[in-house]
Amino acid sequence: MATPSTIRGQLVWKLSGVDWAMNVLHWTSGFSGSLLADDVSAMAAEISGLFTSTTLKNHYSPSVLLDRLEVRDIRTDGNEILSAPINLQGTGTANTLPAQTCLVTTIRTTLASRRGRGRIYWPAMSVVAVGVNGQATTGAVTAAGAFTEGLFSVAAGTFGPVILSVLSRTDNVARSVVTQSTNSVFDVQTRRRDLSIT
16 A cells, blocks of 8 residues: 555665564655655665764674664655665674564654554673673663664655654555654564564
8 A cells, every 4th residue: 555755675684694573664755756766765774873983883793793674665665665775783792682673763753652653672792791690781872862863864865854754554654753752671582583674
């Protein structure tokens, strides 16, 4: 089903060279023209910069790679997926946590109901992200939050800035994200291990 003003993005992560996790995100734009491969490349470049500048990559082991951004224009049906490389590995100095261990960021819009909020499950970080109390360190929580806030508005080349949104399939409306909060308690995904964890 087409959704007005909305594009669907996927951050694809690799673990030891294999596609491992995916964060599905939605952005909105008032631009009426076509989404082009160069626009997706511009988005990937900005997200790459955020992964470094927010220090999020310091909380992932070198075996984890933020591999690529895939985007589909869902303003109309039948558009192809456009992909651009990010290709940044973690720089943490320890092993990866168990594969289904995630930090969770909650994103909220101005609508105070389930249709107005969403969650982002960040794939398993390095052991360095675990504090002495078994929860995520302040640094890991801050980095995940800052990375999310950087995604609130992303430059998309000639497509212009795109705004992170929560898409509700109940009413097929994407609403702009205004706040985020990241919990220091690690969550465990309960999906089957042979499926994508995020």
